Amino acid sequence: MTAASPKPSTSSAEAPDPAPRPRTMSREARREQIIEATIRTLAARGFARTTLTEVAREAGLSHGLVLFHFETKEKLLADTLGALAEEYRDNWQAALASAGPTAAEQLSALIDADFAPNLCTPDRLAAWCAFWGEAQSRPIYQENYGDKDAAYNARMEEICAELVAEGGYTAAPKYLARILRLTIEGTWLDLMSMKDPYDAAEAQRTARICASILFPKHFKAE
Amino acid sequence: MTAASPKPSTSSAEAPDPAPRPRTMSREARREQIIEATIRTLAARGFARTTLTEVAREAGLSHGLVLFHFETKEKLLADTLGALAEEYRDNWQAALASAGPTAAEQLSALIDADFAPNLCTPDRLAAWCAFWGEAQSRPIYQENYGDKDAAYNARMEEICAELVAEGGYTAAPKYLARILRLTIEGTWLDLMSMKDPYDAAEAQRTARICASILFPKHFKAE
DNA sequence: TCTCTGATTGACAGTCCAGTCAATGGCGTG
DNA sequence: CACGCCATTGACTGGACTGTCAATCAGAGA
Numbered sequence: 001m002t003a004a005s006p007k008p009s010t011s012s013a014e015a016p017d018p019a020p021r022p023r024t025m026s027r028e029a030r031r032e033q034i035i036e037a038t039i040r041t042l043a044a045r046g047f048a049r050t051t052l053t054e055v056a057r058e059a060g061l062s063h064g065l066v067l068f069h070f071e072t073k074e075k076l077l078a079d080t081l082g083a084l085a086e087e088y089r090d091n092w093q094a095a096l097a098s099a100g101p102t103a104a105e106q107l108s109a110l111i112d113a114d115f116a117p118n119l120c121t122p123d124r125l126a127a128w129c130a131f132w133g134e135a136q137s138r139p140i141y142q143e144n145y146g147d148k149d150a151a152y153n154a155r156m157e158e159i160c161a162e163l164v165a166e167g168g169y170t171a172a173p174k175y176l177a178r179i180l181r182l183t184i185e186g187t188w189l190d191l192m193s194m195k196d197p198y199d200a201a202e203a204q205r206t207a208r209i210c211a212s213i214l215f216p217k218h219f220k221a222e
Numbered sequence: 223m224t225a226a227s228p229k230p231s232t233s234s235a236e237a238p239d240p241a242p243r244p245r246t247m248s249r250e251a252r253r254e255q256i257i258e259a260t261i262r263t264l265a266a267r268g269f270a271r272t273t274l275t276e277v278a279r280e281a282g283l284s285h286g287l288v289l290f291h292f293e294t295k296e297k298l299l300a301d302t303l304g305a306l307a308e309e310y311r312d313n314w315q316a317a318l319a320s321a322g323p324t325a326a327e328q329l330s331a332l333i334d335a336d337f338a339p340n341l342c343t344p345d346r347l348a349a350w351c352a353f354w355g356e357a358q359s360r361p362i363y364q365e366n367y368g369d370k371d372a373a374y375n376a377r378m379e380e381i382c383a384e385l386v387a388e389g390g391y392t393a394a395p396k397y398l399a400r401i402l403r404l405t406i407e408g409t410w411l412d413l414m415s416m417k418d419p420y421d422a423a424e425a426q427r428t429a430r431i432c433a434s435i436l437f438p439k440h441f442k443a444e
Numbered sequence: 445t446c447t448c449t450g451a452t453t454g455a456c457a458g459t460c461c462a463g464t465c466a467a468t469g470g471c472g473t474g
Numbered sequence: 475c476a477c478g479c480c481a482t483t484g485a486c487t488g489g490a491c492t493g494t495c496a497a498t499c500a501g502a503g504a
Contacts, residue, residue: 030451044359047270048356049359051492063453063454064452064454064455064495065453067492068452072493129355130359132354133268133356134268136265137271170443171431171443175427175432179401179431182404183401183404185408186407186408189407190400209397210401213401213436273462275460284483286464286465286483286484291481295462295463
């Protein structure tokens with residue numbers, strides 16, 4: 001008889017959810033909970049040592065339930081990557097939508113969005129990193145992954161083209177956009193992989209300085 | 223005298239070694255052969271699916287022999303990363319040593335060294351990538367990995383500091399060095415992970431354009 | 445309260461893999 | 475030519491992990 005009656009449910013270990021969780025949850029809520037546990041596991045153990053048992057333990061569930069909701073480990077990981085990509089895309093698109101219409105404002109919003117504190121967290125960066133390392137040899141992951149990049153890159157290049165038209169910069173927009181993107185992505189990797197890393201604020205500062213060098217008429221240093 | 227005289231040994235499957243391989247090899251030669259097979263396996267299958275059996279098959283050896291030479295899988299992978307880091311370091315240090323003494327020449331040599339055709343190969347980039355993804359959760363790999371970065375970064379920053387002193391650029395050398403390094407590293411990742419990637423020559427061009435924007439008095443575009 | 449639906453569990457099976465080890469065989473040396 | 479050393483092999487083991495499945499349980503509606 002598991003049937004513990006009052007159900008203290010004190011230490012639920014992972015989700016800092018104040019509401020006492022019901023024993024059964026809706027499909028969507030449970031899937032989200034498991035995906036969050038997967039992100040945490042990827043961050044803590046890396047891709048190679050991420051097991052269903054560990055994900056289930058992290059979520060406080062049986063490992064059978066993980067497979068009940070995601071069928072296979074492959075699908076769980078693909079859906080996790082998909083969720084990461086979706087929240088990333090939603091974040092920068094929302095930032096662009098609520099920013100001013102000028103190219104300079106758009107680019108500024110895009111840079112800030114990439115360092116949003118709720119997405120640019122150690123767990124999420126580490127999970128991205130884990131997929132990054134594995135994606136090159138797994139077509140399944142490249143799909144979700146490359147698509148995200150494509151839309152972002154295209155928008156970034158448009159903005160850079162506008163800035164070039166306005167400011168008369170000599171370099172081609174394609175390269176300006178690429179250098180800016182690589183600097184932003186690169187600081188993420190630094191945050192993860194450097195022995196003595198700087199923090200997210202310093203990363204953001206690096207990106208802004210990069211913008212100020214590439215487009216000196218539009219952005220001032222600091 | 224390795225004494226292998228007739229020894230047909232026709233299809234040796236992997237190493238394009240023209241010399242007929244003897245049945246037994248010196249410790250060092252065998253280790254190198256296995257490390258090369260490991261790099262190929264990491265590139266083809268990723269970190270998570272790299273098994274001793276697959277490495278052995280790639281090298282044309284029994285998997286017992288791999289463990290005879292490296293004791294454990296962990297040590298094999300750590301030594302492989304160490305070998306990659308060493309050849310990378312040797313490469314850029316040799317390039318700096320044989321380049322001219324001015325800061326501009328040094329930086330130019332450093333950029334070219336990073337795209338040396340014998341090191342900037344798909345297999346090696348993919349192997350780096352595989353370690354990249356796993357290193358964040360594995361202290362063993364961070365050691366070899368972070369040390370390499372440290373020396374390179376320090377030298378890059380010195381060179382940038384000289385260029386700033388010469389050219390009177392406004393940005394701090396620390397950020398200039400970082401942006402340049404991130405652009406170089408980033409193009410490597412692009413070569414691996416993009417859906418529709420450009421080639422190594424285009425990557426090198428991107429790095430040179432970056433240098434020409436950061437240090438316009440020292441580098442001309444194209 | 446009873447019943448039905450669907451979430452949840454945990455034991456189990458099959459597979460794959462790292463690491464062990466006894467036996468083999470090639471090569472240099474005496 | 476014989477011996478001994480050491481590289482090499484491949485079968486074997488123990489463990490870990492993914493995926494299956496029958497039984498259980500919680501909640502909603504009648």
